[in-house]
Amino acid sequence: MDKILFCNTAWMDFYKGKFNDSMTGGGKHIETQGWGNEMYNFLPIKGKYYGYVRVSKDRSINLNRLGAIGNVEKLDNVLIVWTAKHPDIGGTYIIGWYKNATVYRYYQEPAKSLNRKWQNFSIGYCTTAKLSDAKLLAKDERILKIPRGPEGMGQTNIWYGDSNEAFVEKAKKYIYEGKMPITKNKNTRKTVAWQPDPLIRLKVEEKAVKHVIKYYEKIGFDVDSVEKDNIGWDLTAVKEKIKLKLEVKGLSGKEIVTEMTPNELKNLEADKNNYRLCIVTEALTKPMLRVFAYSEENGKWTSEDDITIKFEKIISARIYGE
Numbered sequence: 001m002d003k004i005l006f007c008n009t010a011w012m013d014f015y016k017g018k019f020n021d022s023m024t025g026g027g028k029h030i031e032t033q034g035w036g037n038e039m040y041n042f043l044p045i046k047g048k049y050y051g052y053v054r055v056s057k058d059r060s061i062n063l064n065r066l067g068a069i070g071n072v073e074k075l076d077n078v079l080i081v082w083t084a085k086h087p088d089i090g091g092t093y094i095i096g097w098y099k100n101a102t103v104y105r106y107y108q109e110p111a112k113s114l115n116r117k118w119q120n121f122s123i124g125y126c127t128t129a130k131l132s133d134a135k136l137l138a139k140d141e142r143i144l145k146i147p148r149g150p151e152g153m154g155q156t157n158i159w160y161g162d163s164n165e166a167f168v169e170k171a172k173k174y175i176y177e178g179k180m181p182i183t184k185n186k187n188t189r190k191t192v193a194w195q196p197d198p199l200i201r202l203k204v205e206e207k208a209v210k211h212v213i214k215y216y217e218k219i220g221f222d223v224d225s226v227e228k229d230n231i232g233w234d235l236t237a238v239k240e241k242i243k244l245k246l247e248v249k250g251l252s253g254k255e256i257v258t259e260m261t262p263n264e265l266k267n268l269e270a271d272k273n274n275y276r277l278c279i280v281t282e283a284l285t286k287p288m289l290r291v292f293a294y295s296e297e298n299g300k301w302t303s304e305d306d307i308t309i310k311f312e313k314i315i316s317a318r319i320y321g322e
Contacts, residue, residue: 003066003078004168005103006146006159007053007127008092011084013139013295014306015042015096018118022297025085027054037123041082042096042136045114049134050125051080051098053157055107061126063105065160071105078103080127081171083146083153089241092146092153096136097175098129138291138304140244140276143220144174200252200284208250208280209234211287216246232267233275245275250283256290256309265311277301277309 010026018039023030030036037052055061063075080098085091107124110116116123146153147167153159161168173179212235213223221237221244235246245267249258256279260268268275272294281288290303302308 002172003075004081004161004172005061005066005078005127006081006083006153006161007051008083008085008146008153008157008159009038009041009053009095010036011087011095012039013293013302015039015136016306017043021295024087029054035118037125039118040116040123042134044131045116047131048128049098049131050110050114050116051082051101051127051129052123052125053127055126055156055158060106061103061158062160063103065162066103073106074102074104076100076102078127079172079175080129081175084142086142092148093142094137094144094146094171094174095142097134098127099133099175101127101129101133103127136304139293140216140221140291141219141304143239144171204250204252204283205248206250207283207287208278209248211280211283211289212246212248212278215289215291216244230263232263237276243274245271247275247277249277249279251279251281252284254281254288256281256307260311265313279309 010023010030012021012023014021015038018035021039023034023036023039026036026038036054038054041051042049063072066075066078068075078101080101080103081094082096082098083092084095086093104126107126109124110122116125146159147164148154151164152167161171209225209227213225216223216235216237221239221242223246224236224238225234226236227234233245233247235248237244237246247260247264247268251258258279268277273296275294277292279290279292281290290305290307292301292303292307292309294301300308301311
């Protein structure tokens with residue numbers, strides 16, 4: 001079996017610091033102190049990520065269970081799979097990974113040059129990886145559930161994966177090949193009727209909606225079109241207890257500039273936590289989807305690649321002849 005280590009942490013959206021990102025779960029320290037070392041797990045520092053997981057009292061990771069010989073201090077080329085408990089539906093899910101990572105047997109104090117501090121505390125780490133070898137999943141993409149108990153992760157935050165080889169292979173195929181077995185909800189998706197239209201604007205919108213449907217179905221959601229219902233969003237995406245309202249905006253260019261109707265804006269403001277603004281740029285040539293979700297912590301709408309959008313309300317007028 002290849003070297004793989006599952007590390008359970010608190011749930012965050014971005015793991016780049018606590019100022020703009022809340023932490024849920026993760027143990028008593030986070031509950032009482034409001035912070036934990038893992039809050040910097042995906043903060044780029046000099047071309048690397050420095051990851052932390054809370055382990056045993058002596059802060060050691062058993063490298064020998066990963067194939068190390070003797071009492072070496074570190075081990076290279078390990079796949080680190082980061083997991084966290086979902087704050088809305090429960091259960092532990094994969095939230096990201098480090099490929100080709102270096103894992104240290106003991107907790108590492110950060111060098112001063114890394115500037116890893118929170119208030120007066122140094123933020124140490126247990127593993128490192130190059131930025132190019134790591135990925136943090138957007139919160140709607142965190143769909144692969146970790147088994148718990150005798151054939152999965154136990155009470156500790158470390159799991160070596162040796163009790164469930166079948167799941168480990170499933171996780172590897174997802175991480176390395178993008179292969180994810182999907183369990184569909186009981187209700188089936190309604191088919192979306194498309195009407196051909198010669199206008200480029202309508203073609204852009206059609207391509208954008210198809211792109212968003214494909215994305216959410218790939219990550220395990222059932223998607224229904226409600227475009228003709230005029231209820232304030234275009235698609236409804238459902239997975240287990242999660243029900244998202246997806247408003248789709250298709251753009252022909254790269255620049256993110258679009259508009260919302262008063263009805264769309266009203267519904268966005270009424271249910272921010274379950275509303276997603278899905279903007280597809282270059283929809284007819286090289287579609288690029290960015291999903292903007294609202295953060296209660298900083299009051300901003302941010303995409304998975306850390307782009308923030310702003311809303312500017314405008315006043316319109318009806319013009320008619322007398």
